[in-house]
Amino acid sequence: MRSKKLLVPVDFSKVSKNTVAFALDLAKLWNAKILFVHGFRVAFATYERPSMSPTVEPISTSGPSEEELSREKLSNFLGTFPHLDAVAHSDIVGLGPAVNIIEQTADNENVDLVVMGTTGASEVEGFFIGTNSEKVSRKSPCPVLVIPVDFKKHTIKTVCLALDDPNNNDVPLKILIDLLSAFNAKLRIVHISTNDETAFSKEKVLQRYQEPLSRIEHSFHVFYNENPQEGLKEFLDKYPIDLMALMYRQHSFLERLFQPGTRKKMVFKTEIPLLVLK
Secondary structure (H helix, E strand, O other): OOOOEEEEEOOOOHHHHHHHHHHHHHHHHHOOEEEEEEEEOOOEEEEOOOOOOOEEEEOOOOOOOHHHHHHHHHHHHHOOOOOHHHOOEEEEEEEOOHHHHHHHHHHHOOOOEEEEEEOOOOHHHHHHOOOHHHHHHHHOOOOEEEEEOOOOOOOOOEEEEEEOOOOOOOOOOHHHHHHHHHHOOEEEEEEEEOOOOOOOOHHHHHHHOHHHHOOOOEEEEEEEOOOHHHHHHHHHHHOOOOEEEEEOOOOOHHHHHHOOOHHHHHHHHOOOOEEEEO
């Protein structure tokens, strides 16, 4: 069986530092390799020419290139982690938007999990711009683990898997099961149901996941609430957890624009790690 690969984006921020520390601990538990990724952009200058439209050209410099500076900065940043040598790792520096580089690298390198931080976003920022972590959780070809900016606890004891349609979910649970096993954590499966929803069988749901959950301590919960977000909050108030797992669902453009789903809202507001399964 091949070793797992973790992709960890680095932007040298506080949340990036916390995320790298968490990823190093996870990599040790899994004996995994980490791909540290940083994206950079080339500076351009605009020149006005008589009777002509402005011309945009790269800024010329006799010093180190943007790529060389980015590689040096990444090396210095990673050098602040004393236990880095205990984990197999490599560095990738690419030209372009960070989201595109993360998505492409995850695909090319057959990555098992993207681990990245988030600083959150307001309602307006989320609507018009979105955060990189939200975009990656949507576009990544593999599961994404989002680490909030102030999260520093690296022990996970209880995980919640929220099912929005417990009778129709084909998303693989392998990475979730591996996380549960690594931390020896227990799993709470929850479904927020509306009163007019078609009844479903708890036994049928558990049978669907019988094989992957056979070695994991788990329980199943149903909460009734017309508002899924409120129902989920009610569940979490009653059963505190250390990590939330959601199954990614593809939404149409209009649905994403006017009715942001639970995943998007939670990426913006999460105070605990959020695992988006795909």
